[in-house]
Amino acid sequence: MMLLILLGISLISAIILAFVGDRKFAPEINILGSAVTFLAGLGLAIQVYAQGPIIAGGKFFFVDAFNVYLTVLTSFVSMTTAIFSRRYMRREREHGRIGHKRIRFYHSMFQLFIFAMLLALLTNNVGVLWIAMELATLSTVLLVSLYRTPTAIEAAWKYFILCGVGIAQALFGTVLLYFAAEKVLGEGGEALLWTNLSQVSDKLEPTVLSLAFVFLMVGYGTKVGLVPLHNWLPDAHSEGPTPISAVLSGLLLNIALYALVRCKVLVDGATGTHRAGYIMMGFGLLSILVASFSLLRQKDIKRMFAYSSIEHMGIATFAFGLGGPIATFGALLHMLVHSLTKSSIFFTVGHASQMHSTQEMSRIRGLIKGNPLVGWGLMLGVMAIVGMPPFGVFTSEFLILTATIKDAPLLTPFFLIGLAVAFAALFRRVQPMVSGSAPSSQQSLKAANLPVILHMILVLILGIYMPDFLSKWFHTAVELLK
Amino acid sequence: MNLAAQINSILAALILLTAFGLLVQRRIYGLLHLFAWQGLFLSISTAVVGYTAGAHHLYISSVLTLLLKVLLLPYILYVLIHRLQIHKDVETMLNVPTTMLIGIALVIFSYHLTSPIRELSTLVTRSTLAVALATVMLGLLMMITRRNAVTQIIGFLAMENGLFFAATSATYGMPLVVELGVALDILIAAFIFGIFFFHIRTTFDSLDVEQMNRLKEED
Helix, strand or coil: CHHHHHHHHHHHHHHHHHHHCCCCCHHHHHHHHHHHHHHHHHHHHHHHHHHCCEEECCCCEEECHHHHHHHHHHHHHHHHHHHHHHHHHHHHHHCCCCCHHHHHHHHHHHHHHHHHHHHHHHECEHHHHHHHHHHHHHHHHHHHCCCCCHHHHHHHHHHHHHHHHHHHHHHHHHHHHHHHHHHHHCCCHHHHEHHHHHHCHHHCCHHHHHHHHHHHHHHHHHHHCCCCCCCHHHHHHHHCCHHHHHHHHHHHHHHHHHHHHHHHHHHHHHHCCCHHHHHHHHHHHHHHHHHHHHHCCCCEHHHHHHHHHHHHHHHHHHHHHHCCHHHHHHHHHHHHHHHHHHHHHHHHHHHHHHHHCCCEHHHCCCHHHHCHHHHHHHHHHHHHHCCCCCCHHHHHHHHHHHHHHHHCHHHHHHHHHHHHHHHHHHHHHHHHHHCCCCCCCCCCCCCCHHHHHHHHHHHHHHHHCCCHHHHHHHHHHHHHCC | CCHHHHHHHHHHHHHHHHHHHHHHCCEHHHHHHHHHHHHHHHHHHHHHHHHHHCCCHHHHHHHHHHHHHHHHHHHHHHHHHHHHCCCCCECCCCCHHHHHHHHHHHHHHHHHHHHHHHHHCCCCCHHHHHHHHHHHHHHHHHHHHCCEHHHHHHHHHHHHHHHHHHHHHHHCCCCHHHHHHHHHHHHHHHHHHHHHHHHHHHHHCCCEHHHCCCCCCCC
16 A cells, blocks of 8 residues: 555656646645655555565565665655755746746656656566666656757767667566576566565576676666766766756666666576676776776766766675675665765755856855855765765775675775775865855855755764664665675 | 478568668668568567467567557657658768678677577577577667667667567567566657657757767866
8 A cells, every 4th residue: 555655646746747837836746746755655664664575566566675775765865856956946947947848847757757766666576677767767868858958968868878778788688587587487477576586596597597697787787877888877967957967866876776786686596606796896896996087087066976976886886796794784875875965965066056057166166155055065965975984975885895805805905996086086176166265156046955954964874873773674685685 | 390480480580681671771761661671570470479389468469569660660750750851861871891790790699699598498489589689789789880860769679679579589478567568668768769859950950969979078
């Protein structure tokens, strides 16, 4: 029941918003829809906490410790993004960057996107997981090109084509998976259900699954934004409206990684080796290194944080590949804190670039003087994202580092170099933007404060104290992913 | 080898042939016709497999393919091409013989890659899995070598055909809910690229994706 509310609200909101269009209260409906979704997500979480994993809807839905926290996270960040987008989009509208029709489209697609992500998380069917991932891509393609500038259209086209091709590879991987599963579980829909597959994963044909994993890795890896499949990501993040950058970076990448990890569990079970893990470690480490060095060269503020997302997804992928209880725990926590921190950074970045009417970092100055909340929000967000204590990213990166030193000591220097370069690159850029005096061209604006404050408090809490329910879920998830 | 398997092999060969045709066809209507033919072969092949294997849900997939890939999508593309007035365009292309040779190499590679699976499978259709993978690869190659937005989309749809063919040849088709979902996604994608063509056209004055080169890493 809770599941239906959770999925239904976003779908219904999408339809309502398509009719409401550009009325004055459209952003409020958007917020309301996301807030109810979030409440339903919380309700579901409480249910799972009390009763353990849920299988519902004729085995169509499946909720366990791994996807329940991602569900809450997804609905929470979509709610705060909806709050942020109210003021942000209103200003874009007043400055004539978008018109009536596009506001209608924006709100409707935003809700559809949330629906697609939640469906991807909650479904038990590996095939439906693929469909939901594709739907999430399709619903955001036209949002990336919302401003209709040549660069925005180019970015959206790249996103459409590259992710389309990538995800097609994942479908081939899914076909191969079904081919192997059918032999064990028999024909029909049952053979693609994750709950069934995970029980018989040791009976699946290892050669087929190894081949399937290569395709799944390339496919979902494109969506995670792993180097060398990352080309679309900086463009899509920098050209779209900022609320969309926030949800793409904070949520969609997580969901793609979730899909990949679910598949990895099956492959590991079938092959009995650690080969899939090694592949993920390779992609992860390469992403960390390439992205952190690319950070040094960026001039566009949103582009820079897009590369930072690639780096952090690399860290999480690397940690999942490494396996073992500590690394997996760290990776789960990292997905959570990165998502909260990065979306908060994008909120402040959006306001900062509105204040200066540019995304070029060399022209953004004196943010703390201009608007203390935006300035400090950005500063603290960056401190959190580079892994300074006492924020949550420090905890997760520390756990992953410890596990690396223990299980793969030779890779430690590379991992550390990546972190250090990213640290230096981000601080070098952000420090002049927030400090100093404000240029005369800077405009004042009414910033959306609540989302930033909420996110930063949560990241801070997670750095200092781990709530019992969360650590219980993470421990259960670690067991599941072993 | 029984009759059905032979018919299926012929259809697989025809699908591969159309994939190669798409790779080097310069005229936009020519591409459209080839794409529709490919869809038709795919649809017949699905029906034949469904008949021999007694898998009746494949008839639904077959009809779905016929409607979507032989009638609807080519029609949408036809209307778009007509509205955009690009039906007389002839694409300039990279080296045709080289492209063909790369294509052949991809087919051999696909056979090599799927050989362990062929040995495991007991289905009548197993030998066609390599062709399916090759069709996917050739679609990919087409998207890389071509510069026109419409052509890239046709390459993308051809790739989707290959995936569908893989599903029928390796496993007698995916579960129905998955196939319906995939069809829905393709429909939404068709809606989106339709919008896109016009955006690209109004912004860049042509559908040549070479012109989209503003987003580059700055130094």
